Amino acid sequence: MRRIPKPDKPLVSDIQRFFADVFRAEVYKDKGKEYRYAEYRKTWLRSLGLDRKAAPETIASRTTKKLQEILEKKYKGRIKKEALVAEGMTFRFEPLEGIADTREGDEASKYSKFDILDTETGSVYEISLSDAWHEFFKDVLKALLDARVKRLYICMRNHKYKGYKKSGYIKVRDSVMVQQYISLARLYKLDIYLIDICPACNDQERSAG
Numbered sequence: 165m166r167r168i169p170k171p172d173k174p175l176v177s178d179i180q181r182f183f184a185d186v187f188r189a190e191v192y193k194d195k196g197k198e199y200r201y202a203e204y205r206k207t208w209l210r211s212l213g214l215d216r217k218a219a220p221e222t223i224a225s226r227t228t229k230k231l232q233e234i235l236e237k238k239y240k241g242r243i244k245k246e247a248l249v250a251e252g253m254t255f256r257f258e259p260l261e262g263i264a265d266t267r268e269g270d271e272a273s274k275y276s277k278f279d280i281l282d283t284e285t286g287s288v289y290e291i292s293l294s295d296a297w298h299e300f301f302k303d304v305l306k307a308l309l310d311a312r313v314k315r316l317y318i319c320m321r322n323h324k325y326k327g328y329k330k331s332g333y334i335k336v337r338d339s340v341m342v343q344q345y346i347s348l349a350r351l352y353k354l355d356i357y358l359i360d361i362c363p364a365c366n367d368q369e370r371s372a373g
Contacts (some may be wrong), residue, residue: 166357169315169355170359171284171285172282172285172287172315172317173288175235175282175289176240176317176359177240177320178234178235179231179235179317179359179361180359180361182230182231182234183319183321183361183362185205185207185208186204186205186208186227186361187202187203187204187205187208187275187321187361187362188202188203188205188362188364189201189202189203189362189364189365190202190203190324192324193303197201199322199365200322200364200365200366201206201321201322201324201332201365202321202322202323202361202365203324204216204223204227208227209223212230213225213229213356214226216289217281220294222295222304223295224294227291227293227349228279228291228293230247231280231291232246232279232280233245233294235280239282242282242283242284243280243281243282244278244280244281245279245280245281246276246278246279247276247277247278247280247281248276249276249278249306249309249310250275250309250310250311251310252288256372257323265309268334276306278306278310279291279315281312281313283312284316285313285314285315286312286313286315287313287314287316287317288303288306288307288310288313288315288316288317289317289319290303290316290317290318290319290321292318292319292320292321293321296318296320296323296332296333296335297332297335297336298337299318299340300318300336300342300345301345303316303318304316304345304349304354304356307349307354308349308354308355313354314353314354314355314358315354315355315356316349316355316357317357317359318336318356318357318358318359319361320332320333320336320358320360320361321333321360321361321362321365321370322334322362322366323367330357333358333362333365333366334366337358337360337366
């Protein structure tokens with residue numbers, strides 16, 4: 165992993181410590197092969213008032229909300245959760261004729277907001293607990309549209325999916341296309357960092373490979 169800039173180290177460390185209590189590494193076997201994936205701890209689910217039968221979207225949403233609350237409290241006045249992309253930069257979002265600007269209305273969604281914005285350092289932290297491959301490209305686009313953003317941290321995990329290399333941290337980390345996007349983003353003054361929130365999974369994967 166690339167070296168984290170000094171101003172962001174405390175916040176990145178807080179995120180990694182938070183997820184150490186959320187996930188544990190478990191082994192998944194498929195066609196004679198095995199790898200580790202990040203599974204929610206039962207103790208964490210109970211703390212949310214949920215169990216393994218809960219919808220993945222619900223678990224992910226409540227987990228992210230808990231993290232946001234913790235960081236917002238610790239870094240008072242500095243952290244903005246669910247911050248609108250390019251907030252106040254109307255010149256970048258002039259509505260097209262006949263198309264309403266819905267960024268602040270009912271249509272507002274994760275596509276138009278950052279999970280966590282550090283207003284002091286210009287760093288954004290996107291928490292990808294679902295399809296990391298899909299969310300990588302969405303997150304990069306959002307960051308490029310916002311002149312405040314200098315660094316983008318995409319926090320990901322492995323999943324218990326058949327054909328695991330199609331999604332999760334491994335897919336993003338090892339993708340040549342992703343590395344090309346990261347290099348191109350630097351031309352627009354945006355640094356991108358891939359954060360593994362359950363490193364026990366991928367330490368094992370690298371040693372096995």
